[in-house]
Amino acid sequence: FLAISSLSTKLLRITFSLSECGLMKTACWAPKLQVHLSLQLIKFTYIHLTSFTHAELIKCLHSVNLIDFRMAQTMIFAIEEINTNESLLPNVSIGYRIYDTCGSRLSSMSATMALMNGQEFAAGDRCNGQSPIHAIIGETDLTSDTTLIMYCLFVLCFLLQISPSATCECLSNKKDYPSFFRTIASDYHQSRALAHIVKHFGWFWVGAVNSDNDYGNNGMAIFLKTAQEEGICVEYSVKFHRTEPEKLQKVVETIKKGTAKVIVAFLSQVEMGNLFDQLSDKNIKNFQMIGVEAWITSESLMIPNSFHVLGGSLGFAVRKIDIEGFADYVTKEFWHTAFPCLQREGNSSQYGLNCSRYQDLLGLKNYNDDVTEQRYSNNVYKAVYAVAYSLHSLLQCTKKGGCEKSLTILPQQVKTVVAQYEVVNWQQDLNGSIHFKPVGYYDASLPPDQRFVLNTENIIWAGGQLEVNNLQCPGEYWSNAEKDKCVLKAIEFLSFTENMGIVLVFFSLFGVGITALVAILFYSKKDTPIVKANNSELSFLLLFSLTLCFLCSLTFIGRPTEWSCMLRHTAFGITFVLCISCVLVKTIVVLMAFKATLPVSNVMKWFGPAQQRLSVLAFTLIQVLICVLWLTISPPFSYKNMKYYHEKIILECSLGSIIGFSAVLGYIGLLAVLCFILAFLARTLPDNFNEAKFITFSMLIFCAVWITFIPAYVSSPGKFTVAVEIFAILASSFGLLFCIFGPKCYIILFKPEQNTKQHVMGKNPSKSF
Incomplete structure (x- = not known):
């Protein structure tokens, strides 16, 4: 049972793996430090699998990404539940390995090679087909980019990949991604919901900004199509990537010069942070932001003075679901089982020798205030159980025999999860703290007229206003009698029927x-x-x-x-x-x-x-x-x-x-x-x-x-x-x-x-x- 010092990183991105460890209820968690290669030197499309063979192992920067750390704890919690459950996978234990990618795509690929080649880190020149891994849970990159890259490697060894956070609609194509599954809804539903919330408030003149990657481009394409169907006019649709400051400047100028006061921002957390910095520096504010789950509840954006730019933002967030017993586990049992040094008796010097390398993580030992706010942990929990039940069914069927035909399941037969979102609103209390207040929900499983529910009385709008923004209607629209919506103007011409x-x-x-x-x-x-x-x-x-x-x-x-x-x-x-x-x-x-x-x-x-x-x-x-x-x-x-x-x-x-x-x-x-x-x-x-x-x-x-x-x-x-x-x-x-x-x-x-x-x-x- 190895230590988890590799989780003490600045940008934690976890790749989970599940493997069968035999009949003994013993843990086989083997964290490894990842290879670091510069993104500027190599592009993935030209990388050969041998690129990682002789790479030098380096350490990640020391700092903990709390959200991803909680995901790791959730995975361990779920596995321990399963391993103590006599009715699920009896006489079989699930083991796991956790790899920290430090937020690097190339490190993610290096970890993938390690998973596919077995215990030794990238030991072979190619995938040897002998990996005991049955499924990969991850990556947890919210933009889906790394997930797409990892899939290309996983598919070479016919490995099943389950993602708790990759939402790109492009991954729903079972022809291209037959062994990819996820426990989060695709952006098809979120993109359409964005158009519906815009139409709900009568905002028929909007601007649109998206990340210039698969996540942003696919999501924005669906939104634009739905917006056109709903009669919403998009004044501009611009995009940028985190590595393109010139394009970001053009985006900011477009927003500043535009007449639309509502902006649909289909951005990742990083790109939204970049956009916020530029808007804040140029004192561009009072825009009604409509956001997506990737950034709308991001605590990294809750910095001083962010409310004057992002205050009143509305958007869709993954629904919070409480996992019974998890809150107690992360403050008690996890630390006693994962850190043997805490149980040893001895002087302080001995304690420091055994636990000093865990100091970044140990600072979280008694902290659990964030547990109730975790929105992706439940997806990890469901992913672990999905694999467990699949293995259980397979083993039970194998024991009984004669069921090979019933096991033939085509990838396109596997459905994705139901899209359920919480509508959150950026609000600020009297002491200046920012909160993500739930003001409604969107449930794609309900009939069309019942899917979208909003409590407008509890919404704070852009600029901290208590009422809807008095937005100017675009040229082809006119305010309704109540002055709260923009409706299409009547079109007059001499017709044959009058x-x-x-x-x-x-x-x-x-x-x-x-x-x-x-x-x-x-x-x-x-x-x-x-x-x-x-x-x-x-x-x-x-x-x-x-x-x-x-x-x-x-x-x-x-x-x-x-x-x-x-x-x-x-x-x-x-x-x-x-x-x-x-x-x-x-x-x-x-x-x-x-x-x-x-x-x-x-x-x-x-x-x-x-x-x-x-x-x-x-x-x-x-x-x-x-x-x-x-x-x-x-x-x-x-x-x-x-x-x-x-x-x-x-x-x-x-x-x-x-x-x-x-x-x-x-x-x-x-x-x-x-x-x-x-x-x-x-x-x-x-x-x-x-x-x-x-x-x-x-x-x-x-x-x-x-x-x-x-x-x-x-x-x-x-x-x-x-x-x-x-x-x-x-x-x-x-x-x-x-x-x-x-x-x-x-x-x-x-x-x-x-x-x-x-x-x-x-x-x-x-x-x-």
Whole structure:
């Protein structure tokens, strides 16, 4: 029975091992000092197993990590309970070895090699497969990093690893880690619980910081995914490692410049300590910290002036469970059995000779105030019993025989423990002492609506406030009526389902229907003089363009998207230019037919149907080119306007380039003005059916609509802006349709006797359309 001086260390990280020691109830605990290698020299991924063969044994620094020391005591306590239990593993004793890794990952690997190679410390060049070890309990590193490294070594010898503290969700992958088990819940549950507690208090605008390792990255990834599902906006998500001071500085600057006042800190104890130091030095405070079990109950953070930065922190801690008889054991029985020197009689010099090497530990002999606060000891206790019951079942089954098939258990069949957390709150009493006060719990085994319970009346918030932080809601959120939660603002846009949208859709489709009826009527009377006048092809092309104008108004209704915003403005610009181009060419034909000094036949020869079609195409292509340049340089895009109203968001289409939109409107206006001037000049031509008069009137309506549109468009709020634009499109389209085609339809339907060449020619029979 060897002494435990190797446990007197500055940073105690214990690797437990269990081995069967035969039938005798004797202890076989053999602590060894660990090999110390510099982390800066070798990375684990490139280490060969022979790296530890000739390493020099060195001692750890003298200081006791009380939490890990209690874990060691818990393991011994559980083993002694089992060894005295006649019903569990009868006639079999469990032995143990404890290795102190001094907080070094490479020391942990060295200890692992010792465990796998038997009694001698790293004696072989490779794993010899002869180790009597049946299971490894550990490591107790809370960040899971060392556990991941150790597993890679354990799996080579097919050793079972049980961790009481490694929570990384990555270790739940049984395909990659088939022989890894744990007595603590994975961070999958804790990460989701973090999102739920944030949502519970209506904090929809938060910042996120995590350790840049497997523990922090996996945990934060789950939180971010859950936060997105719950509608929580994360302003920033930054990370750093304890060995990267430059990144830590950037993280602190991000927190300082950010607007989020709630910070979810998925950090290990070390990284949280580093972050606290920087926040404290820069006097950055009054942030509501939401923490994880790795640091939320860490006594190492309970230093003077820590409350002004971390006061009011909320987080999830491993639930405290009292182990019956353990408190008495750690103050009495443990010291009498583990330290034989205390039982020897003799003078003080003899006492000093036998016990001086244990002086760091002996200072804890009569101290047990921390026992009730231990949160991971129960996980060690359960881990020892899990191995014991497994061995018991195996031995019982072997004795009975014929049960090999029933022992075939796949790793993925083994379930992890139920996630049960205690919600703790950093509070300070009158004398300045910091306490971790329980204010609720989270139990994943309960139904979803019962898992999360909080007593908000007992919570102290950031800055020592007795009420919730009056946090500013982010841009897309608005305070509820009680002013205690941020709720999503209502999003406003002109939809197809509301009354205004339905009315506008009706008139748009009504215009399409009327235009189609006119086209059908004209096609059925295409050989009559009134249809043939002034080139019937232009009339049908004009009707087609008017149909497109009516339809393009539909693109302005519905939720604006990137594509719909680009489509609505370009479709509007091109269809209206096509429409006005047809009217302009019709006007030019009227003028050339009546005002030309040359014979009619020669004039129309130079501006016949082919030239008229090319003119329309040329006018339209110019607008297409303008739209292409607009979409290429700075296209329209969907935009959330949060400035006009405080309580709702206007979802609208930003024009992108104002110059582009102005060029589109300006070109339409230019053609319309030119058409109006030419039609005005031709209004007095002597015929019974002078189409120029109707074109003039249609252009007056068109220009009047779009001139009044501009101030109405600018002054209309929200979805009414789009409604005004649609109204202008429909009004100008109806104006062109009724003014140009209305009189012709009237004659065709009600005055067929006037649909003759002579009547259309009037007093100028020599002139021809």
